[in-house]
Amino acid sequence: MASKGTNALNVKVKRVALIEALHLAVKNRETRKTEHAKAQKDWEKTEKDFRASLIALVGTKKLTLKETNYRERGYRTEGAEVEFTFSMTGVTFPEQPEILRTWSEWQISQEITEIKNALAILGMSDEEYVSTSTYKGVAQYL
Numbered sequence: 001m002a003s004k005g006t007n008a009l010n011v012k013v014k015r016v017a018l019i020e021a022l023h024l025a026v027k028n029r030e031t032r033k034t035e036h037a038k039a040q041k042d043w044e045k046t047e048k049d050f051r052a053s054l055i056a057l058v059g060t061k062k063l064t065l066k067e068t069n070y071r072e073r074g075y076r077t078e079g080a081e082v083e084f085t086f087s088m089t090g091v092t093f094p095e096q097p098e099i100l101r102t103w104s105e106w107q108i109s110q111e112i113t114e115i116k117n118a119l120a121i122l123g124m125s126d127e128e129y130v131s132t133s134t135y136k137g138v139a140q141y142l
Helices: 015-057 098-102 105-124 132-141
Strands: 063-072 080-088
Touching: 015 098, 015 105, 015 132, 105 132
Parallel strands: none
Antiparallel strands: 063 080
């Protein structure tokens, strides 16, 4: 039967092993960043092609005009804006890659920076083991 209170976890982790694991984590993040950039470029092309295909659908039976909104632009610019809303049948929207839905480029870059900062601090230490609190601080990146 488990006890009701919270017990502190006291683990000794070798500093060298933690440094190796963090180097691997940086490498994985850099790979993810490269994959993210490629997926973003591919997604932008897919989305551009999809938008072009939507324009080609205007006037076909796949689109039904639902609503038209128009307005004059402000006094500083001339002209007007017209917005058409269509209901569509038989059109499948492209799905955004999972890496773009779950990670952003700044998020990956931020993690790389934080891991490199932790590596710099661990590199300055001459202790053989790191404390549990130090391990806890970087464990989320492993």
